Amino acid sequence: MDIEVYKGFETEDLIAPAHVPAAVVRAAVADARSPVPAGVHRSVALAVARGSEKTARLRLERLARVVMSTGQVDSPEAAWAADWGELPSAAYESLDRSIGTTWGAASTRNAMRDSVRAVVRACRDTGLMTHDAATAALSALRPEQIGRDEEKQARGHLSTETVTAAFVAMATDESPTARRDAALIALLVGAGLRREEAAALDLADLDAARETLVVTGKGAVVRSVPLAPGVRRAVSAWLDMRGEDDGPLLTPMSKTVPRVAETGRRLSVNAVAAAVKRRFAGEDEAVRPHDLRRTFVGDLLDAGADLSSVSKIVGHTSPSTTAGYDRRGIEARRAAVERLSVPFV
Template sequence: MRPPLVLDDPEDLSLGVPLSLAQHPARVYLDSLAPGSRPTMKQSLDAIARLLTSGQCDGDTLDWAKLRYRHTSALRTALKVRYAPATASKMLCALRRVLKEALRLDLIDPLDYSKAVDLGRIKETRTLRGRALSSEEIAALMATCDLARPIDLRDAALMAILRGAGLRRAEVAALAVRDFDPETGALAVRRGKGNKDRTAYLPSGAISFLRAWLAVRGEAPGALLCPIRKGGHLEIRAMCADAVLKILRRRAKQAGIEAFSPHDFRRTFCSDLLDAGVDIVTVQKLAGHASPATTAKYDRRGEETKRRAVQKLRF
């Protein structure tokens, strides 16, 4: 049984008077994120608020400026027990960012702030998450799209982008027609993770799938990939990120392969580029990672790559 998080009277941490959006530290923090990251981080803040107040507050009704070290240290312990290390670390990062906004808004004393965010890191397990897809699995997935119906053309284009450019599912869902250059295969990723723009590129084999999809979709402005109703009717609007996950689950079942996540395509993208000899800094830039250390965590090449590497040594 998970131990309860015992703190002061929950009412002591609730907002007495509602704050405007411009003065609410949690809202200011969320507004600084890319649209695709906001839902996840809002869920994290709501979960933190519920833990701190025994379910009486959410991220909007908690008075973040009232948090002190006794609260944040107890929260860190609770997160460590309740969540996987990576998830707990992500939630603590969100907490620190909200408290930083409270400091900038002059809602919390600098000394109280420095103490509240002085928390030790939660060490992650060494087991790597996710997996890389084999070339046979990717071929089986693409083979489920017979390219005779709009939905097959769209799903083939979606998987071509995930496999060929390594985009995050929220980034794929946010792509517009104007973001794709069919001549060069360039994809303009706008406001990706960390609110950063970057340019990704598709290999020539993937470009053909997008051209085939656009021949059906048309060149009208709007979302590059869009929902399709029964009967093949297209709706020119953006898909949600969860729709990408559902499409891949359906295609995996049709292909008869082990279930995987959209992010596994991203892991495959990084691993295959590294295996092809592309330097890690270039892979980092293509993937939109903050540092090569993050890119290294995506490497799923396995023992065979290490075995082949040492064969290059000469005696």
């Protein structure tokens, strides 16, 4: 990719380029993480050297789309092969203008900026870019402040009536699958687990009293999650049927018995999503596992739990992330202010 392509291109009426084919992105991630990348420049490879496979794919795909949005480059490979440490600050300013005129949603624009900023930070941290040059580039790609959309904040949260109806339906179904699904739903909506975390649970992660779970979250960070009484009952009911053999806590099912003793197989992430969709099939929109996690956070905040504690329970590295799940609106904030006593006379 020639540095000159960034100089003087027009930023009006730009159209967001199509998504890069998944197979192409996967191949690029594999190349970037190989000992000697063939087509991905070191400046880009460093930005995806750590973290999950999913994060690496998103970062490379977005980086390519940002560059292609300029209209000067038509292949993702060109974006990945560039030496980003050599680009002048004017290039990053031009990229920011392109992002601003190509994508309509501020959250999407920030995600695109973040892909470029990750490369800049990697270049700075490894000496491929001077500190001053990196500071200028990062300043050019400063994220936008996104205002609180209270209607949007309320989406993805399930009502108490909806959750109760799902548990009642599972209680009337005496099959092993229903008991397992009830335990799964309880862990998602009553402990705030991510679907990957639920699928990865082993029986050994549950303490002897069945009151606390040891959960391994993003970045292999381990946290202790206390279980509410209803969650403990759901898990115990499942274990009464599953048995106490070591292995995955949640297992695939045969028609009559869980297959833990024979194979030690665990429930897949996709199976978790399918179970949630099945148990909430009557809703207008498909319910996802993350909706149950959002509901858990919202319920805790509605109950008066402090943001920091909730953040630790669900494994967020920053309370600001947890705040994005807060569904309380202006009325809750007004009520909070009304409780203040100001000694004006």
